[in-house]
Amino acid sequence: MALSKKPVTGMKDILPEEMKIRNYVQNVIKDTYKAFGFTQIETPCVENISNLTSKQGGENEKLIFKILKRGEKLNLETAKEEMDLVDNGLRYDLTVPLVRYYSKNANDLPSPFKALQMGNVWRADRPQRGRYRQFMQCDIDILGDPSNLAEIELILATTTTLGKLEFKNFQIRINERRILKAMAAYSGFPEESYDSVFIILDKMDKIGLEGVKEELIKYEFSPEAVEKYTDLFKELEGQKDPIAYLAEKLGDYMGDDVKEWMNEIIESVRATKSSDFEIVFDPTLVRGMSYYTGTIFEIAIPEFGGSCGGGGRYDKMVGKFTGHDVPACGFSIGFERIVLLLMEQGFKIPEDYDKVVYLIEKGVSGDALCDVIANAQEERKSGKQVLVTRMNKNKKFQKEQLMAQGYNEFKEFYKNPLK
């Protein structure tokens, strides 16, 4: 029989040491979000393939693990294309399933609804170091609140969590799809090309403003629009109040309500934050998902190159399911990156109780064995962790392994106690 010992390509087994850290981070996340009134829910890992391929997920829709139809529904001979064979797929994020869930269950949920989700998602990405095809996402979302109180609470909850995990000196970068659009409109780009402009703008941190300019020109946009657009970004550098500057400069393209909306978020977060971070307006922030309609934000942690989570407002997605739009805003914290960073830093979780090992020689049985186990049961009742296990021939190595696992007390039981 040819059984494979390896996990499937791009997915990983989680060893005890990492599992401890994952559990710890999950508990901090859960406890903190609970204090903010978020309610945990769960959706199945499997979704209808039509929901997963409805153009909400951008590039992620190309990476879906698809599930074969079963029984009579599977007809290999008449199948002409992939979709004839497939009815479901593994979810690639938690937002599309959440919106489906809310659309179905809204009557049984409070309004606004503050949801917490922690669950695995799957993307058939090219395998690379530190990125896996199955990974955990932890999202909070507020459905039914049109006001920027949603943004403020999401940012406060996420940053409080990062603070509790001892992250310092990080940044929340924030922008608005309406500002992105106003800048493009003011510069004279045609509306149907905004998305292409933003995809190029998104490369700013890699290729710089000059690189962005070159790519825009290469894309055959009018040189005048490109000039006006890149000049705007130049002018913004060094501005004390870039949002006020843009509101003034862009005039009706942007509108004073957008300025107030953004200022209220930034100032409220600054005034009430409970951990050590900066919130900064970043006019170059784009975020890839096509479903965003308003505020967008991202976490930047100095120890990382890239982002460590992000989110934004998506007021039009519930309407795709129900025909009636519901305002919605979410924030996803970068669980896997946080775990990776804590592992790299050799993070140690404070052990909460004594860890004892009972090593029992092979011959101990019957009443003698009973006595040992009864003893262990008593110690467990008193709050200790007691591992009862057979003694190996190489007792020294066994003890070393167990000490590496955090056990610090050993009791040994022999058939002949005088031994």
Added chain:
Amino acid sequence: MALSKKPVTGMKDILPEEMKIRNYVQNVIKDTYKAFGFTQIETPCVENISNLTSKQGGENEKLIFKILKRGEKLNLETAKEEMDLVDNGLRYDLTVPLVRYYSKNANDLPSPFKALQMGNVWRADRPQRGRYRQFMQCDIDILGDPSNLAEIELILATTTTLGKLEFKNFQIRINERRILKAMAAYSGFPEESYDSVFIILDKMDKIGLEGVKEELIKYEFSPEAVEKYTDLFKELEGQKDPIAYLAEKLGDYMGDDVKEWMNEIIESVRATKSSDFEIVFDPTLVRGMSYYTGTIFEIAIPEFGGSCGGGGRYDKMVGKFTGHDVPACGFSIGFERIVLLLMEQGFKIPEDYDKVVYLIEKGVSGDALCDVIANAQEERKSGKQVLVTRMNKNKKFQKEQLMAQGYNEFKEFYKNPLK
């Protein structure tokens, strides 16, 4: 766009009320198993299809959700059968993945290794009330211990957990594949037909001894063997010490070591148990999985018709991966059934802190909003759960909904405080 609001057939959305109970049960399970020295690990939900179809899983192998190959590997035109299209599948249990995991990572794990796994599994069963196609399994396993200390610790850990969840008066039913085989051999069934005999015996609780007899005869076994076999079960009824009776009667077919093995488990568990249950020898217990090689056991809770978890010894499975057998024994607690029962009983989880709502009128913004949020942040620091949310037009209904969620304190903030 035709988006579906329903979860996929046979799977379910988990609403907040159930989620709370699931979290509570998971925490009790984790904490208790940790006190017994079990170490949590995780494997991917997706496994190589060849591992899932290696005849370890019995009937479950017919229920696999199979995953389509991707990219160039998928060739629709040349595909002749299902397996040409498929490379992976969703796991149907946690035992096969655990054994793969252990086979790969044994060098990095202590020996014996006591593993705890909590994770979803998938079976494309016919949908029916209370049974879903995605469900949570919680397994503990001990790999590398050939002695019955493994069985004793697994039974103690599982029953302690059930006790902490306030289950009482339940039963652990226990049997041995070696006793099952000895009884069949003594009666004169040919060795290659044992599995067929056991499949019929497994129906005992539904069709009774007479029904078993009829089916065995219908199967064209020798009437003499059937008579001898069913007589054995009759004789066992009312025996004070059925194991001793069998050891005596079956002689060399069974062997005294099996008697001692079973007695030591039963007596040790009775002497050291920390919750209210009975452990009883049940010679009719079969358990379906073909991988069991020794002890088998099952939880029977009076509130349920069927079993609420079970397990046993499977000493030959690691060898399928590595070529070298490693003794192994596991116990799976019926997580979904426990949750269902607690829900039906209207189980309420003790809330661990105050739950406050800040209701904010629509017009409150700027500095006034800041003050309210700052206040909430202070209360959160002091350990309270504070939901900050916009006030709906129908405030009375909103409050009712929130009270149903356990909120008991309301503070209201208006644009014009005199209102």
